Amino acid sequence: MVELSHDSRPIIGRGPPLAATFITLAIASIALMVTDQRYDQLERVRGWLTAAAYPVQLAVDMPFRAWNWLTGSFADRDRLRQENLEVTARLRLANLQLQRFAAIEEENRRLRDMREKSAGVAERALVSSILNVDLDPFRHRVLLDKGKADGVFKGQAVLDGEGIFGQVWRVNERSAEAILISDAEHAIPVQSNRSGVRTIAVGTGDLNRLVLPFVTVEADLKKGDLLLSTGMGGVFPPGYPVAQVTKVERNSKATFAIVEARPTAALDRDREVLLVWFKAPAPEPPPAAAPAPATTASAATPAPGAAQ
Amino acid sequence: MSRGTFGRRILYWVTVAAGLALAIVPLPDWLDPVRPDLALLAVIYWILTSPRISGLGYAWLAGLFLDVLHGMVLGQHALGFLVVAFLTHRLQLRMRMFPIPHQAGAVMLLLALYHFIIFWTDGLTGHGYTGWNRWLPVLSGALLWPLIVAAGDTLTRRSR
Numbered sequence: 001m002v003e004l005s006h007d008s009r010p011i012i013g014r015g016p017p018l019a020a021t022f023i024t025l026a027i028a029s030i031a032l033m034v035t036d037q038r039y040d041q042l043e044r045v046r047g048w049l050t051a052a053a054y055p056v057q058l059a060v061d062m063p064f065r066a067w068n069w070l071t072g073s074f075a076d077r078d079r080l081r082q083e084n085l086e087v088t089a090r091l092r093l094a095n096l097q098l099q100r101f102a103a104i105e106e107e108n109r110r111l112r113d114m115r116e117k118s119a120g121v122a123e124r125a126l127v128s129s130i131l132n133v134d135l136d137p138f139r140h141r142v143l144l145d146k147g148k149a150d151g152v153f154k155g156q157a158v159l160d161g162e163g164i165f166g167q168v169w170r171v172n173e174r175s176a177e178a179i180l181i182s183d184a185e186h187a188i189p190v191q192s193n194r195s196g197v198r199t200i201a202v203g204t205g206d207l208n209r210l211v212l213p214f215v216t217v218e219a220d221l222k223k224g225d226l227l228l229s230t231g232m233g234g235v236f237p238p239g240y241p242v243a244q245v246t247k248v249e250r251n252s253k254a255t256f257a258i259v260e261a262r263p264t265a266a267l268d269r270d271r272e273v274l275l276v277w278f279k280a281p282a283p284e285p286p287p288a289a290a291p292a293p294a295t296t297a298s299a300a301t302p303a304p305g306a307a308q
Numbered sequence: 309m310s311r312g313t314f315g316r317r318i319l320y321w322v323t324v325a326a327g328l329a330l331a332i333v334p335l336p337d338w339l340d341p342v343r344p345d346l347a348l349l350a351v352i353y354w355i356l357t358s359p360r361i362s363g364l365g366y367a368w369l370a371g372l373f374l375d376v377l378h379g380m381v382l383g384q385h386a387l388g389f390l391v392v393a394f395l396t397h398r399l400q401l402r403m404r405m406f407p408i409p410h411q412a413g414a415v416m417l418l419l420a421l422y423h424f425i426i427f428w429t430d431g432l433t434g435h436g437y438t439g440w441n442r443w444l445p446v447l448s449g450a451l452l453w454p455l456i457v458a459a460g461d462t463l464t465r466r467s468r
Contacts, residue, residue, distance in 0.1 A: 011378055018394065018397055018398075019362065019394075021363070021365065022364055022394040023365045025364060025368045025386075025390050026387060026390055026391070028368075028371075028382035028383070028392060029368070029371075029387035030383065030385075030387065031380065031383075032372075032383030032386070033381050033383040033384060033387070033433070035427060036381050036382040036383065037381055037433050039326065044380060045382070046382060049372070049373070049376040049382075050376055052373075052376075053373065053376045053377050054329065056325075056329050056332075056377065057332065057377070059329065060332055060333050060334075064334065083379065093379045119457040120410045127422045132334050133333075133334065133378055134332050134333065134335065134340060135332070135378055136378055136379075137340040137341050137343070138341075138442065139435070139440070141379060142447070142457075143379075170379060177379050184437075201445075205437075248426045272403065287427070
């Protein structure tokens with residue numbers, strides 16, 4: 001009986017049968033996935049592959065960059081002058097405040113020195129551009145144009161002018177992937193500016209919304225409270241704004257209140273972000289009067305480790 | 309003959325690479341979930357039109373490259389591409405005879421399988437996103453199929 005072959009490659013030199021290739025490669029991909037997921041041994045392989053992929057990413061980014069540059073260079077002279085005026089005015093104001101802050105900072109440093117604790121503020125920052133590349137519509141990741149060659153490391157904090165942006169998730173030779181604080185797999189320990197309540201802000205997958213799932217009903221949080229980073233876990237520098245509370249719903253029967261917050265960083269509008277090096281604060285003694293005891297214990301590790 | 313095959317090979321790589329690049333071009337938020345898997349559609353097209361040059365290994369490599377571009381677990385899209393390419397190879401003699409709408413239906417099934425594999429491995433690696441809109445590319449890819457065939461046929465006619 002003659003069977004029509006599905007394999008229409010040339011009969012001579014056609015290589016191994018399709019099914020054999022299929023099974024080999026299928027096993028190879030499964031092995032790859034398992035190794036990549038469980039162990040770190042593929043980092044180097046991924047590094048090579050990423051180096052090969054980087055030109056593609058740059059090529060995709062290029063037209064957008066060129067367009068921005070073009071529109072930028074043909075911008076109205078009037079608008080530029082207007083902007084210039086505004087910026088000068090703002091700068092003058094900022095300088096004024098800065099003079100005050102300089103004094104306060106000096107005092108603060110002296111006080112901290114007296115307490116013999118490292119300050120935990122940013123020591124060095126590197127400006128990095130976000131490449132115009134979509135990684136995945138359902139995860140909040142961005143590609144930065146600085147990598148291992150610039151000293152970027154995994155777990156490094158990423159900030160923008162208005163607050164905490166995210167952290168570095170994967171470092172390549174010349175680029176790095178950052179995970180935003182709004183990603184559903186990200187969590188960051190925070191503290192209310194007003195009442196000092198400590199808790200964790202978890203991303204939702206929505207750029208404008210974080211949730212605080214571990215706030216007890218009695219905890220002192222109000223709409224409009226500014227949430228600052230605590231520096232616990234050593235990933236983020238302490239004292240930077242993270243989000244502003246937008247909603248607090250208390251149901252006296254439930255243990256936890258429903259609290260939502262809006263990130264202060266311009267997660268969807270940023271073109272440039274800051275990669276920050278800072279000295280992690282010395283391990284603090286357990287907080288004496290934290291009103292939400294359930295939250296403090298688990299606040300020490302930000303999520304990406306757990307997300308794996 | 310060999311010259312023609314060479315031209316086809318170049319075309320194969322150019323179109324698949326273009327598909328891969330288009331997979332990371334930024335789109336407006338509402339359009340992003342609908343983005344069709346152009347690289348995979350190109351792979352299917354080439355298997356149907358010139359199965360001799362579009363082996364499984366190439367499809368697998370393209371998928372692996374997509375993993376790298378997306379920053380996913382290595383091997384995830386590679387497996388998806390491989391399964392789809394294998395099935396297309398097996399069904400190739402039949403699918404070539406189908407009228408275009410019928411063919412688009414078959415492509416839709418292949419895309420659904422591909423997205424199921426991605427969905428499944430996503431779940432296994434702990435990234436599960438269960439929203440309905442992750443299945444939209446299946447639909448958009450099938451709707452785009454007639455255009456892919458038209459564009460591909462124009463290209464191959466010129467290369468002959």
